[in-house]
Amino acid sequence: MKEQIIQAKNLCFSYKNEDGKPLPVIKNLTFSIERGSFVSILGHNGSGKSTLAKLLNLVLTPDSGELSVGGIDVMRDDLSEEDIYNLRRRIGMVFQNPDNQLVATIVEEDIAFGPENLGIEPDEIRKRVDDALAAVNMTEFARHSPSQLSGGQKQRIAIAGIIAMLPDCIIFDESTAMLDPIGRAEVMETIERLNRERGITVLHITHYMDEAVRADRVMVVDHGEILLDGTPGEVFSHVEQLKAAGLDVPQVTALVHKLKTEAGFDLPDTILHSADAVEALRALYDQIGG
């Protein structure tokens, strides 16, 4: 069995509303994330998926339950500041608004921010910054100001800033939500490459179905609970449940589902990609009369 980088058991978290009454956001979540995997967390706005991300990074502290991140039991009473610091280095976070996470006025200075906080030697920081820039294909923008960049480019710089801290895992908290289609494509391509080539564990929080299908595993969160969990093929075959949770399914998946349930077509359950659907439908078509 592979190592689990995140393990949560009966995790609970509530916000306090105006009257001081607790408002449960995360209810009894139990799950684990395998090291090196690419997991999408899908849910509509307000489903609790962003709160979950903040818990994993200790921006918020769980009310109860067990949580171990990178082998550190974060619910331990004697958790030191040093432990939290260490954990944040290993579990990086990229947020939604690219403008609100860049600190410096020059791209490479911004990427250096994390390693500088870690007290790393200047020569080593330089190496890491250059490497991180190359990893997100932004080397030529090293000396630019973030305000000259597009949304997708800014987001890639934010990613580079995390990579320079050499994390084991990166959590993307709706990092594509504010981008245009080109920016989204750039960021998704970068995320996939980091997962594949560097073995970085990716937790991608999103409400875009076409992004979720690119993961190894999809977890659907609704009302602070896990609604569905499995490979994209498995998850997206539950068309009705997804729609009830305010989510869509990829159009081709919806078509295959409709053909199967309403017209009785003999199609497999777990078609996600256009090419597979084309293949399956063509095979059915060729059989007619033959």
Add this chain to the structure above:
Amino acid sequence: MMEHTPKISLENVTYRYSIGTPFEKAALQNVTLGFEGGIITGLMGHTGSGKSTIAQLLNGLLRPTEGTVRIDGQDIWEDPKKIGAVRFRVGLVFQYPEYQLFEETVARDIAYGPHNMGLDDDEIRRRVEEAARFTGITPDIFEKSPFELSGGQKRRVAIAGVMAMDPEILVLDEPAAGLDPKGRAEILGGIRAYQREKKNTIIIISHSMEDMALYADKLMVLDHGRVSRYGDAHEVFSHAEELKSVGLSRPQITKFVMELARAGVPVNGGIYSVEDAYKEVLRVFAEKKKGAK
């Protein structure tokens, strides 16, 4: 190039910003386009195609460096002093408009535009209620502070604030950006219901082909400040390859139907919804079955 008489149009419009500084740049170069009255037009193009500049030119927030902007054939800059009146005729909802909220209560924020128009209190109240209905804002949040609301609710309040001005022409820049599928459907559905009742002219700027295929009557595709395609969804999506080169993503289903046709299943292109694809597949299968018998 357009046969219809446009409700609002740009004629040979060039817009340059930062004139006289080293950063001078043309955002639009000699653009001519017109929007039909009484329908929803989806204006699409990649980032940097000048869509947002066009929006601000249409309601007189920006003045063309060269060229003319016309409403019902009338040059809106004929008397620059009267440009304020143009802004009441052409409503403009910016991208992420929730940042414009400032009043103490939701109702007062929606009423801000109508109030500036000098309407009486009864009329303002009527308009606030009407705009709230179209955007799905329930009266129980009228007296809440807009800052207590969720992101999606703030967006609705901001859109309602411009709808309440009851403009002849309403321009919305990416009204559903960043929302989840349910939120998108509610906002865009509300805009459509509003247009159907008011019969006014609506221009929605978007780069989501899926959304525009569903909610707009006509689509206009911009490429380098030129109208590269104009027509209903079926016409525009028949040229799906072209959309890709303009930097727009085609709906997955459109691509799928094209691939299916290429693989030898004789479906027709120009399809952009699951429903239509479903019907088309059934039609093709039924025809072959008939032929086989």
Add this chain to the structure above:
Amino acid sequence: MLRDITLGQYFPGNSVLHRLDPRMKIFLIVIYIVTIFTANTPVSFALVLASAFVLLFLSRIPAKLVLGGLKAVFIIMAFTAVINIFWTTGEELWLEAGPIKIYREGVEYAIFMIVRVVALIVGSSVLLTYTTSPIALTDGLERVLAPLKVLHVPVHEFSMMMTIALRFIPTLIEETDKIISAQKARGTDFTAGSLAQRARALIPIMVPLFVSAFHRADELAVAMECRCYRGGEGRTRMTRLHLHARDFVVLGAHIVLLAAVIALNIIF
């Protein structure tokens, strides 16, 4: 529009001045200002003015851009010059028309004052603001002031605040532009009415701007914590500053300039 503001903006480049050590530049600007205010004879003023233009030339920054920055202070300069010309009394009367008396000294003062301001703006902007990235500047300041840490002066915190402020200025300018446009589209009129009405028209701008700035601050703080920021303690820096030969050459030139100005003051 707000985004047209160029005064005090960094202009990326690779000239000698761009490559100087920021600490040295801070030191040089002090010498330069001393030089400007030491000059008090026409020849030394000419030298100061010439040196400003030599710096401008060395920076490779379009003269139009730098001189354009003078426009902002033109009215103040003109006003002060007029006051100097008409109100300074002296020994050599040049022109007398009714109550107006213009003395040589008045004209001289006016010219000197203009030269001083021009040299100050051109010199400091090409030496510092245009050629030093804001981050290098704050970095330089942090290091120059580092000894003050012993006295518990929050040097790191100050420089961090500067850096963040600089980072967010373009963002907030853009945002202000956007909010103004959005409220104009809702019929806000900033130009009509009494002073009180105009002031009230600013509320729809200021409230969203503050709300947004606080929101950004919140998000940025979380993002910084996630990147392991915990103050200046134990923090290293990627860029190590080294003084190069060019730093000393330029320093030498400045000292020679100051010496020359002093000498000229004495000789003439």
